[in-house]
Amino acid sequence: MQPPVLRVARPTNDLHKVTDFYKRGLGFEVLASFENHEGFDGVIVGRRDCAWHIEFTHQHGVTVERAPTTEHLLVLYLPERDAWRAAVERLEALGVPACAAENPYWDRQGKTFEDPDGYRIVLQNAAWG
Template identity: 85%
Template sequence: MSSPVLRVARPTNDLQKVADFYTRGLGFEVLASFENHAGFDGVVVGRRGCGWHIEFTHQHGVTVDRAPTHEHLLVLYLPERDVWSAAVERLEALGAVACESENPYWDREGKTFEDPDGYRIVLQNASWG
């Protein structure tokens, strides 16, 4: 029996900008991409060998709104301080600015950034569980 895979999928207005944020900023890889698949373009990012990935799509002729709230979060647990610091530095080098989290819990051991679509990414310098 094969392991389940989690795909988080969401639309964007700018595939290149969001792909850069997740690859150059967070160190993910482009796992796949497609153009004009039934009116959609897309890019899939993640890490090879992991049971999860994120798909961003753009439907031709459609504009999507920014994130609906500041509590739409993607949380990445990075327990090694040097790995966490490197991720923060990569995002800041791309021009991302840390913002105060809506939930102060995330500011204790992490930093929160907004991706190009306004969705928030928490880099948590802690282990999960």
């Protein structure tokens, strides 16, 4: 039996910029992409060994707003200190500064960054569960 796969999908105004952020900043791979599929272009990023991925879409002729609040989070648990530090350093090398989390819980063992669309990514240096 194949396990379920989680896809998080959200719109963006700039597929190239957001894809670059997740590839270079977080080390994700482009798993698939499409152009002009019923008025949408899209890129799917993630890691081939994980049962989840993120799909970014752009609908032709539509402009989307930035993230509605600072509590719209994508949390990545990176329990190994070296892997966590490398992810933080990749984002900082791209010129993406860490920002204070709205919920101070995330600042205790993590760092929060904003992607090009204003959605926040928490790199949590802890194991989940």
